[in-house]
Amino acid sequence: EAGVAQSPRYKIIEKRQSVAFWCNPISGHATLYWYQQILGQGPKLLIQFQNNGVVDDSQLPKDRFSAERLKGVDSTLKIQPAKLEDSAVYLCASSWGEGRTDTQYFGPGTRLTVL
């Protein structure tokens, strides 16, 4: 089966600019996650969707970050305006559901550099 797709793979922007990332989860997966991974650290959950509803966005900096999952399939994560500290890899993951045994499948990530 096809894995989680993300684009772009790399993005370089200047601070105060805007950027958007796209994620296409594995077909049929109801749960979609966006993580931020700063160099040398583990992934930090930004937002979790169940179908097209938000389950957890407690760690999403809502003054500058937004995410949507239209029709419960693809998702976009936007940063506006970007700050230097937003430089990180943004990982998208999906799973069949929210169960304790459900495996998360990760995409390759988008590496964002903010200058």
Next chain:
Amino acid sequence: DAKTTQPNSMESNEEEPVHLPCNHSTISGTDYIHWYRQLPSQGPEYVIHGLTSNVNNRMASLAIAEDRKSSTLILHRATLRDAAVYYCILRLNAGKSTFGDGTTLTVKP
């Protein structure tokens, strides 16, 4: 959130077994223990998970302490391709789970 504690780094020789420990003293009775690994420049990938009993799959074995406050991921014969960051996480209800900073495994030829 339930937390896990892992050593920052470990080394192993190729072809030898590796035991990666994880402490999760605040685990509740229904939390599952999951292990993921992240190869350089890739997203994390699933390795194994378990609740109470020891588990085996083609990639690794998971040994869970009787009180469930710790677990050990066992790679039976480490290869150079096993060099990665290994994450132990607790998966709670509603899909909640928190990644720590993991253990960086170095495999020496």
